[in-house]
Amino acid sequence: xxxxxxxxxxxxxxxxxxxxxxxxxxxxxxxxxxxxxxxxxxxxxxxxxxxxxxxxxxxxxxxxxxxxxxxxxxxxxxxxxxxxxxxxxxxxxxxxxxxxxxxxxxxxxxxxxxxxxxxxxxxxxxxxxxxxxxxxxxxxxxxxxxxxxxxxxxxxxxxxxxxxxxxxxxxxxxxxxxxxxxxxxxxxxxxxxxxxxxxxxxxxxxxxxxxxxxxxxxxxxxxxxxxxxxxxxxxxxxxxxxxxxxxxxxxxxxxxxxxxxxxxxxxxxxxxxxxxxxxxxxxxxxxxxxxxxxxxxxxxxxxxxxx
Numbered sequence: 638x639x640x641x642x643x644x645x646x647x648x649x650x651x652x653x654x655x656x657x658x659x660x661x662x663x664x665x666x667x668x669x670x671x672x673x674x675x676x677x678x679x680x681x682x683x684x685x686x687x688x689x690x691x692x693x694x695x696x697x698x699x700x701x702x703x704x705x706x707x708x709x710x711x712x713x714x715x716x717x718x719x720x721x722x723x724x725x726x727x728x729x730x731x732x733x734x735x736x737x738x739x740x741x742x743x744x745x746x747x748x749x750x751x752x753x754x755x756x757x758x759x760x761x762x763x764x765x766x767x768x769x770x771x772x773x774x775x776x777x778x779x780x781x782x783x784x785x786x787x788x789x790x791x792x793x794x795x796x797x798x799x800x801x802x803x804x805x806x807x808x809x810x811x812x813x814x815x816x817x818x819x820x821x822x823x824x825x826x827x828x829x830x831x832x833x834x835x836x837x838x839x840x841x842x843x844x845x846x847x848x849x850x851x852x853x854x855x856x857x858x859x860x861x862x863x864x865x866x867x868x869x870x871x872x873x874x875x876x877x878x879x880x881x882x883x884x885x886x887x888x889x890x891x892x893x894x895x896x897x898x899x900x901x902x903x904x905x906x907x908x909x910x911x912x913x914x915x916x917x918x919x920x921x922x923x924x925x926x927x928x929x930x931x932x933x934x935x936x937x938x939x940x941x942x943x944x
Contacts (some may be wrong), residue, residue, distance in 0.1 A: 642720035655715055655888045660901050660911045662693035667899035681711040689717040689755055691892050696721045720745050728762050738781035756786040756840055767795035779812035788842045792816035797829045809836035817842040827935040835879050841882035847895035866900035876911040
């Protein structure tokens with residue numbers, strides 16, 4: 638598939654891309670699940686309200702294929718999973734061996750077989766700076782992941798600075814990699830700006846992390862980092878950005894990661910209404926009680942920060 642030249646997307650023709658809105662994991666969503674819902678029932682409940690979810694636990698370990706099969710069995714046939722790349726492939730000190738890619742790709746094969754794989758997200762950490770070696774590694778990612786639609790999210794400003802953004806988009810386009818538009822606190826010369834662009838016409842991708850600047854780099858529990866409630870005007874702005882991206886891409890996935898205190902699900906449902914795709918408001922529910930991780934729950938096995 639030939640990718641169009643990268644550019645900041647602006648309004649033109651009517652949007653034609655398919656919108657999917659979801660959350661960056663489903664294991665712990667305060668205020669969303671009924672108190673009696675079992676861990677094994679959460680994903681089925683989630684899929685009543687959203688059409689896509691990010692698999693977060695895949696960052697921490699290789700999820701066995703039978704677990705993906707279990708998830709497929711309890712979700713609609715048109716539900717999509719965006720799988721976060723295994724951390725060894727993104728947060729490394731030394732580049733991983735080739736068989737690490739093969740093992741990761743084999744783990745989520747059931748999603749490929751049922752056509753429920755939305756994309757594979759490579760979220761790189763702040764230390765992944767724009768350099769010849771990291772650009773070469775992106776080429777390696779593109780080659781190893783050539784059979785699946787692959788998305789790249791940067792957390793280092795050097796990729797999207799005014800003097801480098803266009804070259805970054807050109808590189809992603811040439812490699813066939815989709816670009817994740819990330820909304821996060823704007824800390825000058827540090828965090829990345831939310832520059833809308835399409836680098837693979839198969840998918841435009843938006844990740845909304847919130848704008849809690851005070852807690853973004855705070856040591857300790859990362860929960861406060863994603864404690865942010867998008868206001869009506871902010872959601873209006875993102876709805877317009879999504880419509881513009883849909884003019885250039887076949888599909889637009891919008892994932893909310895501001896889930897520390899339950900705002901993510903509320904914001905996602907509200908944005909769905911703005912885009913005309915919401916299935917209705919989730920009922921008013923009490924916050925769930927904390928629980929331990931198990932393999933049917935997309936919750937990390939520790940408090941390790943995916944940053």
